[in-house]
Amino acid sequence: MENREYKTVGKSFRKKDAMQLLTGKPVYVDDITPRNALVVMLLRSPHANAIVQEIRTDAAKKVPGVVDIYTWQDVPQTRFAIAGQTYPEPSPYDRLILDRHVRFVGDAVAIIAAETEKAARKAMKLIKVKYEVLEAVLDFRAAKDNPVLVHPEADWFPPCEVGGDNRRNLVASEVSAHGDVDGVMADCDIVIDRTYHTKAFHQAMMEPFICYTELDRYGRLHVVSSTQIVFHTRRILSRALGIPKSRIRVEKPRIGGGFGAKQTAVCDVYPAFVTMKTGRPAKISYTREEAQISGSPRHEMEVRVRLGASREGKIRVMDLYTLSNTGAYGEHGPTTVGLSGHKSIPLYTGSLEAHRFSYDVVYTNLQAAGAYRGYGATQGIFAVESAVNELAEMLGMDPTVIRDRNMVKEGMVMPAYYGEPANACALDRCMEHCRQMFRWEERYPVRDMGNGKVRCAGVAMAMQGSCISNIDVGSATVKLSEDGTYNLLIGAADMGTGCDTILAQMVAECMDCRLADVAVFGADTDASPYDSGSYASSTTYITGKAVEKACTQLKDQICAIAAQMMGCEKEEVVFESTRVRRMDTDQAVSLADIAYKAQVGNTQPAEATATHSSPISPPPYMVGMVEIELDKLTGLVTILDYMAVVDCGIPINPALARIQAEGGIVQGIGHTLMENVTYDRNGRPIESSFMQYKIPTRLDMGHLRVEFEHSNEPTGPFGAKSIGEIVINTPAPAIAHAIYRATGVWHRELPITPEKVAMSLVEKQHEIQA
Amino acid sequence: MEIKLILNGRQVVGHVDADTVLLDFLREKGCLSVKRGCDTSNCGLCTVLMDGKPILSCSTLAVRADGHEVFTLEGLQGEAADFIGFIADQGADQCGFCNPGFVMNTIALLRENPDPTDEEIRAFLAGNLCRCSGYDGQLRGIRNYLNSRGR
Numbered sequence: 001m002e003n004r005e006y007k008t009v010g011k012s013f014r015k016k017d018a019m020q021l022l023t024g025k026p027v028y029v030d031d032i033t034p035r036n037a038l039v040v041m042l043l044r045s046p047h048a049n050a051i052v053q054e055i056r057t058d059a060a061k062k063v064p065g066v067v068d069i070y071t072w073q074d075v076p077q078t079r080f081a082i083a084g085q086t087y088p089e090p091s092p093y094d095r096l097i098l099d100r101h102v103r104f105v106g107d108a109v110a111i112i113a114a115e116t117e118k119a120a121r122k123a124m125k126l127i128k129v130k131y132e133v134l135e136a137v138l139d140f141r142a143a144k145d146n147p148v149l150v151h152p153e154a155d156w157f158p159p160c161e162v163g164g165d166n167r168r169n170l171v172a173s174e175v176s177a178h179g180d181v182d183g184v185m186a187d188c189d190i191v192i193d194r195t196y197h198t199k200a201f202h203q204a205m206m207e208p209f210i211c212y213t214e215l216d217r218y219g220r221l222h223v224v225s226s227t228q229i230v231f232h233t234r235r236i237l238s239r240a241l242g243i244p245k246s247r248i249r250v251e252k253p254r255i256g257g258g259f260g261a262k263q264t265a266v267c268d269v270y271p272a273f274v275t276m277k278t279g280r281p282a283k284i285s286y287t288r289e290e291a292q293i294s295g296s297p298r299h300e301m302e303v304r305v306r307l308g309a310s311r312e313g314k315i316r317v318m319d320l321y322t323l324s325n326t327g328a329y330g331e332h333g334p335t336t337v338g339l340s341g342h343k344s345i346p347l348y349t350g351s352l353e354a355h356r357f358s359y360d361v362v363y364t365n366l367q368a369a370g371a372y373r374g375y376g377a378t379q380g381i382f383a384v385e386s387a388v389n390e391l392a393e394m395l396g397m398d399p400t401v402i403r404d405r406n407m408v409k410e411g412m413v414m415p416a417y418y419g420e421p422a423n424a425c426a427l428d429r430c431m432e433h434c435r436q437m438f439r440w441e442e443r444y445p446v447r448d449m450g451n452g453k454v455r456c457a458g459v460a461m462a463m464q465g466s467c468i469s470n471i472d473v474g475s476a477t478v479k480l481s482e483d484g485t486y487n488l489l490i491g492a493a494d495m496g497t498g499c500d501t502i503l504a505q506m507v508a509e510c511m512d513c514r515l516a517d518v519a520v521f522g523a524d525t526d527a528s529p530y531d532s533g534s535y536a537s538s539t540t541y542i543t544g545k546a547v548e549k550a551c552t553q554l555k556d557q558i559c560a561i562a563a564q565m566m567g568c569e570k571e572e573v574v575f576e577s578t579r580v581r582r583m584d585t586d587q588a589v590s591l592a593d594i595a596y597k598a599q600v601g602n603t604q605p606a607e608a609t610a611t612h613s614s615p616i617s618p619p620p621y622m623v624g625m626v627e628i629e630l631d632k633l634t635g636l637v638t639i640l641d642y643m644a645v646v647d648c649g650i651p652i653n654p655a656l657a658r659i660q661a662e663g664g665i666v667q668g669i670g671h672t673l674m675e676n677v678t679y680d681r682n683g684r685p686i687e688s689s690f691m692q693y694k695i696p697t698r699l700d701m702g703h704l705r706v707e708f709e710h711s712n713e714p715t716g717p718f719g720a721k722s723i724g725e726i727v728i729n730t731p732a733p734a735i736a737h738a739i740y741r742a743t744g745v746w747h748r749e750l751p752i753t754p755e756k757v758a759m760s761l762v763e764k765q766h767e768i769q770a
Numbered sequence: 771m772e773i774k775l776i777l778n779g780r781q782v783v784g785h786v787d788a789d790t791v792l793l794d795f796l797r798e799k800g801c802l803s804v805k806r807g808c809d810t811s812n813c814g815l816c817t818v819l820m821d822g823k824p825i826l827s828c829s830t831l832a833v834r835a836d837g838h839e840v841f842t843l844e845g846l847q848g849e850a851a852d853f854i855g856f857i858a859d860q861g862a863d864q865c866g867f868c869n870p871g872f873v874m875n876t877i878a879l880l881r882e883n884p885d886p887t888d889e890e891i892r893a894f895l896a897g898n899l900c901r902c903s904g905y906d907g908q909l910r911g912i913r914n915y916l917n918s919r920g921r
Binding site: 012014015018021025026031204205257259289653658663689 | 798802803805807808809810812813815842843844847850851854855857858859860861862863864865866867868869870873892893895896897898899900901902903904905906907908909
């Protein structure tokens with residue numbers, strides 16, 4: 001698996017921060033910020049849709065230790081979005097720091113700043129609020145054109161034209177098509193028409209949302225946040241608070257997981273507002289309950305797939321309609337929905353003659369959704385891959401063979417993927433590799449274990465992107481130090497994935513030095529070069545390429561300084577790892593000498609910054625196969641084996657790529673079998689703790705096996721594409737497929753709990769008896 | 771009220787409220803490895819050893835530690851050093867937020883059962899959630915450590 005061409009790239013190095021993390025060193029926001037900061041807490045709405053008629057804080061303010069309490073009357077009246085996206089954001093400006101109109105159970109009503117948590121909690125109980133409770137929009141299927149408006153305000157503002165209309169509860173809407181969809185559909189032997197439903201799953205990263213703010217020694221707002229997006233957070237705070245960006249600094253220390261949750265500035269505005277008001281350090285630290293009821297989960301989607309095929313199993317046409325529930329605010333609403341079609345339909349580029357993809361994104365009075373690993377692709381792929389499995393089963397075809405015949409292959413142009421090319425695509429090899437490794441032929445048939453349990457298998461494919469084409473920007477600064485070692489400065493945010501390490505591996509490869517000789521720093525808006533942030537699977541592909549470019553520039557500059565030292569032209573010297581040699585005389589100067597020279601009477605910098613963006617977003621591809629054991633009496637589904645083969649281009653660090661895949665698969669298993677999101681009839685979330693929101697433990701995931709099929713992406717650094725998101729996409733369709741094989745029932749709504757499986761078998765029994 | 775305990779081998783005197791949980795007391799005493807991941811005893815991030823037994827410090831009152839011996843990861847760096855490098859080699863540390871609790875419970879496991887099977891490892895550590903790694907890398911790390919020790 002290791003790539004012999006390279007010294008450092010393609011090798012499984014430890015993460016640079018690994019030993020600090022494993023020895024429990026203080027590296028997270030709460031560990032490194034003062035304990036005497038003001039405690040910031042939020043009074044949250046008990047109603048799904050209400051107007052604050054009257055709010056009295058006088059008694060609460062008298063609690064000893066309470067510094068101040070703020071309500072909607074105290075905050076700036078400029079609407080903003082908290083989605084971490086490149087300006088102008090596709091997400092609507094629909095928020096205020098505190099709004100008189102509260103739009104979901106958990107929406108912020110008042111900000112409490114106190115010396116202690118105890119005082120803040122006591123004050124919270126003493127705030128008296130009179131609400132005018134309004135009818136709420138709780139069913140996303142009934143949201144569009146509902147007379148009840150989630151955002152009736154006149155100053156609702158979409159910075160981008162995405163087909164939204166707040167007078168219709170619509171955040172975005174679009175129809176796109178290629179070819180004669182209706183004509184081909186009419187000509188098909190078989191048309192499948194199915195609707196699939198996925199829930200607002202939580203990222204459930206181990207460190208909930210947290211942010212610390214203070215005024216620095218220049219009186220500027222200094223923000224230490226657990227965030228994937230330092231630069232976007234600076235811009236968001238600037239607009240929300242009405243202060244210039246030059247007055248704000250945002251940095252992130254180590255982050256206790258993100259998965260997209262921290263691609264939204266969920267909690268940052270509150271302590272920032274308190275610090276600006278009081279001049280004092282302030283910290284907000286969400287409880288797990290707050291992260292569950294007022295976080296930034298996946299968009300609930302209902303995807304209708306109409307799929308037309310020939311009797312021989314040629315998939316000729318696909319027509320997708322996605323209804324996406326963005327909840328009370330529109331963060332990432334207009335963009336996540338796009339991936340439900342753009343990253344599912346193109347899997348079948350090999351045979352599709354036409355496709356259509358349309359969508360509506362609606363407001364409801366439920367928790368606002370945001371970005372979560374997979375970002376809409378997960379929902380779309382559950383639908384499309386399930387529909388293809390349904391087709392295969394109807395035709396009596398092996399579902400891996402039907403995919404062999406229809407899948408996208410290297411060299412194709414993908415009309416459903418923005419017309420981008422599949423430059424590097426090993427999906428066909430992934431399928432073959434996975435089939436062999438999994439022993440598909442043996443395990444696909446249903447086997448009755450003779451004890452009420454059956455074993456069987458399911459399959460799914462997936463794709464994702466490697467950035468947002470023409471939008472994402474990555475930058476890197478590489479500096480030479482006096483002893484010939486390097487500093488790498490980035491604005492991308494390592495949230496545990498190991499991007500600091502893999503980017504340093506690229507520096508080590510380019511500069512022909514040891515990985516230990518590259519120090520990494522990130523991310524800080526004052527010190528890092530601009531980076532849109534770590535999301536959209538873009539860090540390896542985009543920031544990685546910026547690192548490569550910066551190294552090329554730096555080498556050139558080092559050579560120029562060396563040439564000057566040796567009294568020759570730059571073209572006459574060659575960079576050789578720890579020295580620069582003059583080719584004709586073999587005279588050489590060491591890197592250390594060059595670095596010292598760079599600090600004396602020198603005008604040539606021994607550092608370089610490069611920036612990169614890409615017109616294309618090369619998809620990684622993946623095949624996942626699962627074997628389950630299903631108990632027909634209780635409905636319990638046990639994962640025995642999950643095997644996957646991933647084409648992420650050339651893995652920069654195979655161990656870290658493997659962990660990404662394993663972690664993503666287990667999250668996907670959680671969504672499929674146990675993680676549920678439900679509300680009571682008043683819109684109050686039920687699964688508000690880890691007691692109710694069950695994420696997989698190490699007893700719930702069976703045995704994993706992940707391998708790679710390499711492809712070489714010509715536009716990526718060292719042939720790399722991406723790995724972070726794609727890995728969450730195959731479990732839902734593969735497991736739903738296996739459950740069908742075991743029971744004869746298709747489950748088209750996630751999660752597929754034992755209750756649902758058991759009840760479906762009872763219903764099936766009744767049908768047979770009737 | 772005043773409590774006296776032995777924290778990481780040192781006598782410590784603390785003043786706590788009746789409702790102070792051990793987790794908050796320990797962080798206040800500078801044991802910042804102890805993390806809070808939930809409030810419902812579900813995640814295992816706050817695992818520490820009291821009288822040698824792993825407990826959840828989020829659901830243990832600080833006063834319950836009065837007169838007892840408590841170890842956090844700060845006090846068991848040497849014992850952890852034996853095996854954590856093997857976890858790092860897998861890249862299974864990931865975001866790291868669950869690591870201290872996971873490492874503490876692994877120490878407890880290995881004290882109790884120095885030669886566990888994979889199934890025993892999974893069962894003992896079932897209460898330590900990790901959202902990043904998918905768990906198998908942690909298991910491989912522990913297994914590699916056990917194998918290296920056997921050699």
